[in-house]
Amino acid sequence: xxxxxxxxxxxxxxxxxxxxxxxxxxxxxxxxxxxxxxxxxxxxxxxxxxxxxxxxxxxxxxxxxxxxxxxxxxxxxxxxxxxxxxxxxxxxxxxxxxxxxxxxxxxx
Numbered sequence: 001x002x003x004x005x006x007x008x009x010x011x012x013x014x015x016x017x018x019x020x021x022x023x024x025x026x027x028x029x030x031x032x033x034x035x036x037x038x039x040x041x042x043x044x045x046x047x048x049x050x051x052x053x054x055x056x057x058x059x060x061x062x063x064x065x066x067x068x069x070x071x072x073x074x075x076x077x078x079x080x081x082x083x084x085x086x087x088x089x090x091x092x093x094x095x096x097x098x099x100x101x102x103x104x105x106x107x108x
Contacts, residue, residue, distance in 0.1 A: 002056040003075045004029065005044075007090040010062045018097070019065060022089035026058045042074040 006026030014020050029035075035049030035058060044059040057079075061071035072086060079085075095101060 001079055001081060002051070002054055002085055002087060003059065003072060003079070003081060004056055004087045005059045005061065005068065005072050005089070007065055007068050007088065008060065009064050018091050021091040023060045025089040026060060030058050042071045042078070044071040044075075046075075 004026055006022035006024070008014065008020030008023030009017070029051070030047045030049065033049050033051050033056075035047040035056075038045040038047050038060075040046070040062075042059060043063055044061045046060075047058045049056055049058070057075060059071050059075060061068040063070060072088070075081075076083070076086060092101065
């Protein structure tokens with residue numbers, strides 16, 4: 001199982017903000033793969049579904065950006081998964097709009 005987290009800030013005032021790119025990305029993934037309806041779980045709006053053969057849980061934390069780790073941690077603990085099963089989408093101020101970077105591990 002994969003836990004896929006899209007970072008952002010809750011509330012309509014932040015909906016189209018670049019800081020919510022992660023939340024927008026996971027919503028697009030959920031639509032593309034026909035995930036279930038959102039429901040409240042793990043301090044998030046959560047959707048379950050399949051991406052190919054992989055079962056996945058998409059989370060849009062409903063805490064502010066700097067508290068998003070709580071949601072991911074709750075989900076990982078509940079499913080007894082490791083950080084290797086976690087994918088996080090977030091904006092990166094050091095990248096120009098439209099650029100993409102993929103990496104493993106934390107830090108710059």
